[in-house]
Amino acid sequence: MTASTDIIDSEPESWFHRNQQAIAPWLFLAPGILFFVVYVIAPVFQSFNLSLYQWDGLGQAEYIGLRNYEDLYYEWVDRDAFYVSLKNNLIWLVLYLLAIPAGLFIALLLNQTVFGIRLYKSLFFFPFVISQVVVGLVFTWFYDPTFGLLNQMIGVFGLGPINVLGNEHLVTYGIIAAGLWPQTAYCMILYLTGLNAVDPEQIEAGRLDGAKGAKMLWYIVLPQLRPATFIAFVVTIIGALRSFDLISVMTQGGPFGSSRVLAYYMFEVALSEYGFRMGYGAAIAVVLFLIMMCFIVYFLWSMYREEKGH
Amino acid sequence: MHSMTKRTLAALAACTALSAPAAAQVSGDLSIFLDTSNPAPRATMEAMIERFGEKNPDLNIEVTVIDREAYKTQIRNFLTANAPDVATWYAANRMKPYVDAGLFEDVSDLWAEPMFENDLKSTRGAMTIDGKQWGVPYTYYQWGVYYRKDIFDELGLSEPTTWEEEKANCEKIVASGRACYTIGTKFLWTAGGWFDYLNMRTNGYDFHNQLANGEISWEDDRVKQTFANWKELIDMGAFIDNHQTYSWQEALPFMVNGEATAYLMGNFAVAPLRDAGLTDDQLDFYQFVEITPGVEKAEDAPTDTFHIPSAAKNKEAAREFLRFVASPEEQTIINNGKNLGQLPVNSKSTVDDDKFLQKGFVMLSENSPGGVAQFWDRDAPAEMAKVSMEGFQEFMVKPDSLDKVLSKLERARGRIYK
Numbered sequence: 174m175t176a177s178t179d180i181i182d183s184e185p186e187s188w189f190h191r192n193q194q195a196i197a198p199w200l201f202l203a204p205g206i207l208f209f210v211v212y213v214i215a216p217v218f219q220s221f222n223l224s225l226y227q228w229d230g231l232g233q234a235e236y237i238g239l240r241n242y243e244d245l246y247y248e249w250v251d252r253d254a255f256y257v258s259l260k261n262n263l264i265w266l267v268l269y270l271l272a273i274p275a276g277l278f279i280a281l282l283l284n285q286t287v288f289g290i291r292l293y294k295s296l297f298f299f300p301f302v303i304s305q306v307v308v309g310l311v312f313t314w315f316y317d318p319t320f321g322l323l324n325q326m327i328g329v330f331g332l333g334p335i336n337v338l339g340n341e342h343l344v345t346y347g348i349i350a351a352g353l354w355p356q357t358a359y360c361m362i363l364y365l366t367g368l369n370a371v372d373p374e375q376i377e378a379g380r381l382d383g384a385k386g387a388k389m390l391w392y393i394v395l396p397q398l399r400p401a402t403f404i405a406f407v408v409t410i411i412g413a414l415r416s417f418d419l420i421s422v423m424t425q426g427g428p429f430g431s432s433r434v435l436a437y438y439m440f441e442v443a444l445s446e447y448g449f450r451m452g453y454g455a456a457i458a459v460v461l462f463l464i465m466m467c468f469i470v471y472f473l474w475s476m477y478r479e480e481k482g483h
Numbered sequence: 484m485h486s487m488t489k490r491t492l493a494a495l496a497a498c499t500a501l502s503a504p505a506a507a508q509v510s511g512d513l514s515i516f517l518d519t520s521n522p523a524p525r526a527t528m529e530a531m532i533e534r535f536g537e538k539n540p541d542l543n544i545e546v547t548v549i550d551r552e553a554y555k556t557q558i559r560n561f562l563t564a565n566a567p568d569v570a571t572w573y574a575a576n577r578m579k580p581y582v583d584a585g586l587f588e589d590v591s592d593l594w595a596e597p598m599f600e601n602d603l604k605s606t607r608g609a610m611t612i613d614g615k616q617w618g619v620p621y622t623y624y625q626w627g628v629y630y631r632k633d634i635f636d637e638l639g640l641s642e643p644t645t646w647e648e649e650k651a652n653c654e655k656i657v658a659s660g661r662a663c664y665t666i667g668t669k670f671l672w673t674a675g676g677w678f679d680y681l682n683m684r685t686n687g688y689d690f691h692n693q694l695a696n697g698e699i700s701w702e703d704d705r706v707k708q709t710f711a712n713w714k715e716l717i718d719m720g721a722f723i724d725n726h727q728t729y730s731w732q733e734a735l736p737f738m739v740n741g742e743a744t745a746y747l748m749g750n751f752a753v754a755p756l757r758d759a760g761l762t763d764d765q766l767d768f769y770q771f772v773e774i775t776p777g778v779e780k781a782e783d784a785p786t787d788t789f790h791i792p793s794a795a796k797n798k799e800a801a802r803e804f805l806r807f808v809a810s811p812e813e814q815t816i817i818n819n820g821k822n823l824g825q826l827p828v829n830s831k832s833t834v835d836d837d838k839f840l841q842k843g844f845v846m847l848s849e850n851s852p853g854g855v856a857q858f859w860d861r862d863a864p865a866e867m868a869k870v871s872m873e874g875f876q877e878f879m880v881k882p883d884s885l886d887k888v889l890s891k892l893e894r895a896r897g898r899i900y901k
Contacts, residue, residue, distance in 0.1 A: 230559055231584040244898070253891065318725040339728040339880075427669060428727040429877035446555050447860070447869035449580070 217462065224455035234452070241456035254430055255457070258438040261345050262414065262464070265434060268349045269356060269413035273405050276360025277398075281390075283361070284368045294365070301358035309422030312351035313338065338424055341431035348419050348432060356412055360405045367401030368394075403475070410468050414461070435461040509800035510541035514567040517546065518554035527822035535807050542800055562586040566794035568801040574609035574620060574786040575857040576695070576864060581790075582612050588791040591615045593802060602829045603809060605847070609786050609857055618790035619805040622818055624825040625843030626676060626783040626858075629752055630745035631738065632767040634661070642769040646684075646712070649772045653721050656744050663721040665743035667729030674875035675859035675868070676747055679783050682709045684774035688781035688853035695863040697900030701892040710878065710885055712774060717882045727880055735759065747771070749785065750825060753839050768842050770850060781853030782846065785861060786828070870895040 189196065224241055228234035248255035283294050300308060315322050318336035327333040337347035371394060379393040395402075417436045420426060426433040426441060433441070435457055441447075443454025519528045525548055536544050547567070549557055558570065562581060572578055581587045593599055594607065594616040606620045635641070635652075638659055643649040653663040668674045683691045686705045693699045694706065716722065723737050732755065737743040739759040746752060756766055773780065789808055791801045807813060814827035820835040826844055827834065834844045847855065860868040874888040 229580060229584075231563070231580060231586065251891075251894070318728060336725045336728055339725050341880075425670065427671075427873075427876070428880060429873045441869075444556065446552075447865040449559075450866065 220455045220458050220462070223452055224459050226452040226455075228451040229449045230451050231449075237452070241453050244453065245456055245460065254433060254438060257431060258433045258435045258457075259460075261432065261434045262461075264345055265349060265352075265413040265416050266410065268346070269352065269409055269416075270406075272353050272356035272360045272409050273402065275353070275357040276362075276405060277364050279357065279361045280364035280368060284365060298358050298362055300355040301362070303355075305355065305418040306422050308351055308355055309419045312347070312354075312419075313423050316347055338432075339428055341428055344424060344428065344432040348416075348423055351423065352412070352416060352419050356409060359408060359412075363401045363405045363408075364398065367398045371397045407472055411465075414465055414468075435464075508539050508541060509797075509803045510539070511797045511800060512543045512545065513569070513797050513800045513804065514545045514547070515804070516554075516561065516567040516570040517548045518551045518571045520548055520550045520554075524823055527817050530822075531808070531813060531817050534813070535804060538807070539800070539803070562792050562794070566792035566796075568791065568795040568797045569804055570790055570792060571621075572618065572788055572790050573857070573861055574606070574618070574788050575861045577857070577861040578617055578788070578790065579612060579864075582617050586793055587617045588793050588795065588798065588801075589615050590618060590791060590802070590805065593619065593805060596806075598806070598829075599809065602811065602831045605830065605855065606786050606828050609855070610788065618788040619809050620786045620788045620828040621808050621814075622823050622825045623784045623786040623828060624750040625847055626680075626747070626749050626771075626785075627843070627846065628745050628747050628769050628771055629738075629756065629839075630767055630769065631741065631761075631765055633765045634741060634744045635767075642767075643772050645772055645776075646774045650715065650719070653716065653719055657720050661741065662723040662737070662743040663716070663719075663745060665723050665734045665737040665746050666726045667731045667734030668726050668876045668879060669728060669730050669733075671869075671872035671876055672858075672860050673731050673734075673748075674879060675872045676749075676783065677713065678709070678871075678875050679856060679859050680747065680771045681713050681774070682706070683781045683853065683856065684771060684778060685709045685712055686775070687778045688856065691781070691856065692854075692862070695859070695867075697864075697867065697896050701889045701896060706889070707885075710889075713878070714882045714885070717879060722879065727876055749783075750839055750843055754824065763838055768839050770846050779853035780851055782851040782855055783858050784826075784847055784855045785858045864899060867895060867899050870899075 223234075225236060225238060226234040227237045227240070245255050247253075249259070279297055283290065283297060316337040318324060318334050318339065323337065324334040327335070335343070337343045375393055375397070376389070379389055384393060415436055416434055417440065420432055420434060420437045421440075424432045426437050439454045439457040439461065442450050442457060448454070515532060517525070517528050519525050528548075529546065532544060532546055536542060554571075558572065558581075561567065562570070563586065566586075572581075578587060594603075594610075599607075599619075603620070606623065607616070610616045610618055610620065630642075634656075638655050640652045640655060643652050656663045666673050666677070679691070682694065685708055690699065690705065694701075699706070723734065723743050726734065731748070731752070734746070735752070735755055736759070738746050739756065739761060753766070757763075770780070770782075789805055791798055791805070795801055808817075809829055811827075811829045811831035814829040814832035817823055818825050818827040818832070818835065820837045820840070824835070824837065824840070826840060826847070830848075834840050856862055860872065863871065871892055874892050878885055878888050
């Protein structure tokens with residue numbers, strides 16, 4: 174026993190021992206970094222590379238330079254599929270954000286202690302739990318032009334029938350409305366947890382100073398909910414950009430392609446039954462990536478600023 | 484575990500068989516991939532493979548059934564990575580990517596055999612690319628107009644044979660508060676069927692083929708004539724409203740409830756219509772009418788096929804299997820009313836005495852001098868099929884946008900065919 178401790182004491186400290194503090198975090202991070210590099214970073218660069226080729230996924234890939242992007246540009250000029258997809262993406266981005274105020278409103282409504290409040294909360298949270306595919310199906314039936322509930326309802330007022338999913342101008346809004354249902358629930362949960370952390374003393378102080386209603390909300394509660402708002406913003410933007418399942422279930426991009434967004438168009442071009450233009454799909458993915466990058470950079474920057482502030 | 488024991492047993496059997504090989508029997512392993520995932524076709528296929536196994540007891544057959552839709556994307560992976568010995572697919576342009584990539588085996592040798600040479604003539608063209616044959620068909624079915632005979636009787640209409648009669652009938656049907664045709668274009672291909680017929684009847688089979696091969700401009704006056712004919716029907720209110728929201732199955736109730744009187748469809752529509760309660764007295768079939776007098780009638784008859792992947796390991800057994808599938812006896816069994824309920828590809832086999840199959844068989848063998856097309860999305864390259872069918876749907880919803888649609892298709896033609 175004593176002999177062994179003597180040996181350790183006498184020997185010089187190993188390199189690992191000396192640098193333990195610095196190495197340990199990297200060791201713990203290593204598995205995560207490895208997977209992130211292999212499954213996220215590398216495919217990003219692969220996509221960039223692939224977008225310069227013409228490839229059907231089977232034969233030889235042919236290098237064609239920027240021709241895929243040129244085709245995208247002409248689709249834009251001709252107001253073709255790419256233009257429609259990009260336009261719809263913008264509509265999604267803007268309207269999907271409605272989930273944030275709606276979520277906040279419901280959270281404020283539910284943030285009270287009455288009998289059975291847990292049940293109400295679960296009911297409001299329910300749409301987020303069920304699969305997007307189910308949400309899509311439910312709304313497809315809801316919108317159905319012959320027997321759908323929507324047309325039955327507006328029929329009472331002598332209106333309609335309107336075919337929401339069959340109308341090129343309405344279809345995107347119809348799908349966004351379906352998407353808002355689960356997304357609002359998600360934002361609501363974020364705000365409910367946020368509201369738990371609101372400092373009652375500040376509320377008390379505000380009340381003493383005569384703040385109530387909207388003023389209380391705007392000047393006392395909302396500033397304290399900033400972290401929740403930030404996260405809600407992030408998940409909603411990302412949700413809007415990757416809106417895919419609802420479109421796939423409800424319309425398959427139709428009628429005549431008017432409800433496509435970039436993510437769906439990419440899938441259609443590269444992977445669907447009539448697709449397999451891998452290079453072109455990759456080019457669309459690159460465009461989508463660049464749009465997302467704007468938001469990602471903004472998010473990272475504001476997080477970094479936040480951390481520095483503390 | 485179960486399949487393990489089965490394999491070992493089969494291996495043992497194969498060992499003993501080596502000492503005494505029987506004539507015309509094949510041995511080893513045979514792996515078959517099927518896309519016939521619906522219950523009835525699946526049972527048919529499995530029973531057929533079982534019969535093949537009984538004939539070749541030394542063969543260890545392994546069957547994999549893949550969901551029909553998933554199969555369409557998976558085939559690209561398994562042909563390159565993990566090829567079976569036999570795989571199902573479709574004829575004509577649909578097999579071209581795999582033929583071009585060298586993934587399908589050339590089976591011209593089979594087609595040189597007397598049975599294929601003489602009895603499978605009708606589908607030879609659909610299996611040929613670059614003068615060689617790349618697979619063997621196992622079933623096909625007719626397209627045409629399925630209509631409500633009772634409603635026709637009620638309105639005093641008879642089966643039309645000319646375009647004028649067709650339109651006159653339709654006018655009376657619309658006047659009675661019904662739509663002439665039900666259709667669901669949500670998944671686009673149903674509109675392709677209408678285009679096939681209107682264009683083949685207006686301009687003929689050869690023109691139609693040239694258009695599918697990108698040799699003719701979409702802004703050609705003859706193409707515009709096809710759409711002008713189509714527009715006559717649309718303007719009349721011939722098609723049901725909101726068809727862009729329905730799948731082909733969701734469009735069936737309109738016909739069952741009598742809100743629409745006819746359906747341009749493949750023979751597979753008969754089963755669900757019967758299941759929905761229509762009797763054979765209420766339901767009947769006629770060949771799509773003549774439009775331009777003198778143009779030879781051509782029909783859509785999509786063919787489903789078996790292929791041998793180039794990377795198959797037991798090609799000898801695979802070829803024997805294809806011979807077996809195309810044989811008159813098997814063709815009679817698998818295509819009868821209890822099984823696939825479609826038409827046999829071998830002219831020596833007998834057609835089930837189902838009314839619609841009989842009519843279809845006569846139509847395809849006697850009244851289709853112009854030729855047999857596969858279907859728009861199998862004859863045209865996949866990309867062109869997609870863009871054009873979207874255009875057809877847009878045209879059906881907004882007939883006035885025709886010029887815009889055609890110029891879009893013409894641009895796509897410039898890009899797709901090189």
